[in-house]
Amino acid sequence: MQPNSAATPAAGRVRPTDVYFFGTCLLDLFLPEAGMDAITLLENLGLRVHFPQAQSCCGQPAYTSGHPNEARAVARAQLGLFPNDWPIVVPSGSCGGMMKHHWPRLFAGEPEQALAEALAARVVELSDFLLNVLDFHPQDRGLPTRVAVHTSCGARREMNVHVTSWALVDRLGNVERVVHDHESECCGFGGTFSVKHADIAGAMVTDKAASLQHSGALEFVTADAGCLLNINGKLAKDGERVFAGKHLATFLLERTGGKA
Amino acid sequence: MSEQQTITLYPSRQFKDNARAALKDGELRQSLRTAMDYLMAKRLSAFSDGDELETLRTLGETIRQRCLAKLPELLEKLEAQLTANGVQVHWAETTEQANEIIHGLIARRGGTLAVKGKSMVSEETELNHYLEARGVTAVESDMGEYIVQLAGEKPTHIIMPAIHKTKAHIAQLFHDKLPDTPYTEDVDSLIRIGRNALRDLYLKADVGLSGVNFAVAETGTLCLVENEGNGRMCTTVPDMHIAITGIEKVVEKLTDVVPLYSLLTRSAIGQPITTYFNMISSPRKPGEKDGPREVHLVLLDNGRSQAYADEQLRKTLQCIRCGACMNHCPVYTRIGGHAYGTTYPGPIGEIISPHMLGLENTKDLPTASSLCGACGEVCPVKIPIPEMLMRLREEEQRPAGEVVAHPLRGQGAAHTGKEALAWRTWRGLFGQPGAYKLFGWAATRLRGLTPPGQLGWTQNHVPLKPAAKTLHQLVRERDAARR
Ligand code: SF4
Numbered sequence: 001m002q003p004n005s006a007a008t009p010a011a012g013r014v015r016p017t018d019v020y021f022f023g024t025c026l027l028d029l030f031l032p033e034a035g036m037d038a039i040t041l042l043e044n045l046g047l048r049v050h051f052p053q054a055q056s057c058c059g060q061p062a063y064t065s066g067h068p069n070e071a072r073a074v075a076r077a078q079l080g081l082f083p084n085d086w087p088i089v090v091p092s093g094s095c096g097g098m099m100k101h102h103w104p105r106l107f108a109g110e111p112e113q114a115l116a117e118a119l120a121a122r123v124v125e126l127s128d129f130l131l132n133v134l135d136f137h138p139q140d141r142g143l144p145t146r147v148a149v150h151t152s153c154g155a156r157r158e159m160n161v162h163v164t165s166w167a168l169v170d171r172l173g174n175v176e177r178v179v180h181d182h183e184s185e186c187c188g189f190g191g192t193f194s195v196k197h198a199d200i201a202g203a204m205v206t207d208k209a210a211s212l213q214h215s216g217a218l219e220f221v222t223a224d225a226g227c228l229l230n231i232n233g234k235l236a237k238d239g240e241r242v243f244a245g246k247h248l249a250t251f252l253l254e255r256t257g258g259k260a
Numbered sequence: 261m262s263e264q265q266t267i268t269l270y271p272s273r274q275f276k277d278n279a280r281a282a283l284k285d286g287e288l289r290q291s292l293r294t295a296m297d298y299l300m301a302k303r304l305s306a307f308s309d310g311d312e313l314e315t316l317r318t319l320g321e322t323i324r325q326r327c328l329a330k331l332p333e334l335l336e337k338l339e340a341q342l343t344a345n346g347v348q349v350h351w352a353e354t355t356e357q358a359n360e361i362i363h364g365l366i367a368r369r370g371g372t373l374a375v376k377g378k379s380m381v382s383e384e385t386e387l388n389h390y391l392e393a394r395g396v397t398a399v400e401s402d403m404g405e406y407i408v409q410l411a412g413e414k415p416t417h418i419i420m421p422a423i424h425k426t427k428a429h430i431a432q433l434f435h436d437k438l439p440d441t442p443y444t445e446d447v448d449s450l451i452r453i454g455r456n457a458l459r460d461l462y463l464k465a466d467v468g469l470s471g472v473n474f475a476v477a478e479t480g481t482l483c484l485v486e487n488e489g490n491g492r493m494c495t496t497v498p499d500m501h502i503a504i505t506g507i508e509k510v511v512e513k514l515t516d517v518v519p520l521y522s523l524l525t526r527s528a529i530g531q532p533i534t535t536y537f538n539m540i541s542s543p544r545k546p547g548e549k550d551g552p553r554e555v556h557l558v559l560l561d562n563g564r565s566q567a568y569a570d571e572q573l574r575k576t577l578q579c580i581r582c583g584a585c586m587n588h589c590p591v592y593t594r595i596g597g598h599a600y601g602t603t604y605p606g607p608i609g610e611i612i613s614p615h616m617l618g619l620e621n622t623k624d625l626p627t628a629s630s631l632c633g634a635c636g637e638v639c640p641v642k643i644p645i646p647e648m649l650m651r652l653r654e655e656e657q658r659p660a661g662e663v664v665a666h667p668l669r670g671q672g673a674a675h676t677g678k679e680a681l682a683w684r685t686w687r688g689l690f691g692q693p694g695a696y697k698l699f700g701w702a703a704t705r706l707r708g709l710t711p712p713g714q715l716g717w718t719q720n721h722v723p724l725k726p727a728a729k730t731l732h733q734l735v736r737e738r739d740a741a742r743r
Binding site for chain 1: 276279280283289590591594595624626627628629630631632633634636637650652653654655656657658674680683684686687690691692693696697700703704714715716717719720721722724725726727729730731732733734735736738
């Protein structure tokens with residue numbers, strides 16, 4: 001088990017008045033609405049949300065592709081953006097895992113080591129934050145529905161937060177959460193993996209999409225931008241027009257009536 | 261059919277082509293999925309107490325790391341103890357040397373028939389093929405290995421060599437290859453047919469060959485884990501027993517074996533304990549009625565010392581070859597073992613093969629993972645497999661000329677000027693706020709120009725298209741509206 005896992009109860013994690021929001025590059029460029037939804041959700045819960053405009057990317061794409069120097073250069077550009085001692089909320093599990101678990105390694109022996117470690121300790125994945133820090137009990141205003149939840153592997157294994165997504169969905173009175181076949185299995189995104197090994201990644205996303213489609217759910221939710229782009233991109237390629245996924249933040253905002 | 265043929269069929273250099281072919285084989289995919297689901301469920305049921313599992317894994321990791329930290333010393337001690345016990349120890353740096361040693365020992369006795377217990381290290385050296393070419397027939401006695409050998413293939417899994425074969429495949433194979441064998445898909449009958457074919461061989465064989473699961477330095481004991489009793493036959497009936505294993509298999513004390521054995525059998529197939537556990541400490545002693553008169557141990561390096569030299573990569577050698585990482589790997593489950601073209605497939609294969617074969621021959625293996633982490637999560641000795649994969653990616657991207665403390669064979673094998681430039685460009689755009697802002701602005705304005713083909717991505721997905729406005733812009737607009 002990782003420290004700061006979702007299993008850690010809210011005790012000891014003080015509710016802040018302000019948070020930083022690290023939007024991640026994927027959300028920024030491809031799913032900005034989901035990012036805005038997460039920010040709105042946090043604001044609706046009474047927090048002041050600070051979005052440093054100079055942010056870009058956690059460095060993960062280069063890091064996992066065998067280019068740590070490039071990753072470090074990009075990560076370094078983020079280090080100075082969070083001067084106040086507020087939590088850094090990240091709406092994507094694998095990016096959160098990169099910042100929390102890999103930044104300290106990436107900067108080991110570098111002048112920024114202490115800073116990177118201090119920031120890493122403040123990084124918290126969105127669903128974990130909503131559940132365990134804010135103890136968010138969403139008031140469900142939506143019609144009865146059924147959803148499946150896909151958790152990114154980074155979130156599951158590095159951040160241990162699959163349970164937090166489940167718990168949040170389970171707190172919605174009109175939502176039935178259904179389990180899909182091989183739920184814990186990877187969707188095949190893996191950053192450049194889906195480009196370098198497109199055949200294998202294709203087989204994985206095909207199976208994941210099918211298992212979600214056949215789960216009996218009307219839609220699926222995930223708290224990871226990469227998985228969402230991967231699975232939705234596959235469903236769209238296959239001409240699926242009805243069944244799709246959305247970011248957990250969007251789903252929660254919709255259910256609580258926060259979306260116009 | 262010789263193994264040589266098989267090897268040219270599935271070279272690790274052609275991993276992507278192999279994988280593509282395997283993915284098209286619906287029957288293979290179905291049988292792998294069913295088998296892996298079964299093995300995962302079995303493992304889970306053997307570790308029903310999560311806390312006990314974690315305690316045991318930590319213990320397993322600690323033991324393996326301690327033994328590796330003392331490796332040179334333990335190897336010396338092992339040799340001394342085994343020698344004192346009457347077992348002859350041989351050292352081989354390369355697979356060729358190991359084969360020469362083994363063939364030499366057999367030839368000295370004029371032997372022509374060897375019967376083999378399961379040994380992945382002998383697969384590594386392609387021993388059967390080497391012996392065959394020199395007039396020695398080596399017959400596999402483990403049922404799975406026997407099937408694979410009969411089919412002229414290589415094992416597709418380190419624990420279940422024939423897991424890719426259906427009942428019908430095996431029925432057909434026995435019917436075709438074994439004289440007077442009727443076609444039957446009855447599992448018990450198939451096993452009986454196989455066993456009968458092997459029975460006589462134990463008596464006729466000049467030599468018994470086997471692997472080793474744990475070599476205990478303290479006592480000079482070779483431990484062999486098995487379920488079929490064939491390992492015991494191979495190591496006790498013929499007059500000479502030759503064991504072969506990798507140098508990393510040594511453990512310090514007899515007590516180290518207990519937790520590792522428990523982790524091994526439960527992780528591999530969810531068994532609390534195997535049917536046979538052999539502890540071999542010496543040849544037949546005066547006055548004893550049975551057992552081989554000569555026992556030899558061949559200790560093979562084959563690239564292991566390359567992994568050993570690097571503190572981080574050394575963890576690769578903690579492996580106890582349980583196969584759990586394969587069983588849980590979404591990539592292995594879809595392509596099977598042959599596609600890797602290496603002796604060890606799956607996650608462990610991706611991290612150990614580069615040391616054995618060089619990155620120049622295995623460059624597609626470290627990237628053949630989504631880094632989902634399922635392997636590291638189940639590894640009984642806690643090898644951080646994703647971390648090893650990322651490190652190997654770094655080494656294969658590192659320009660060949662760059663000087664580092666522990667260069668790996670094939671450094672820079674995946675380095676291309678094009679990819680290096682792409683990452684430098686990425687760094688330039690994402691590493692400077694001004695450049696990134698401009699990039700975001702341009703990407704959203706030019707979204708209509710998004711290319712319809714995006715490398716491998718569009719093979720499975722609609723093209724990625726930037727949104728009309730970035731999150732940066734949306735936040736700026738919101739802030740402006742509030743002011
Ligand atoms: S790497 Fe770990 S899980 Fe894989 S075979 Fe070795 S010990 Fe088992």
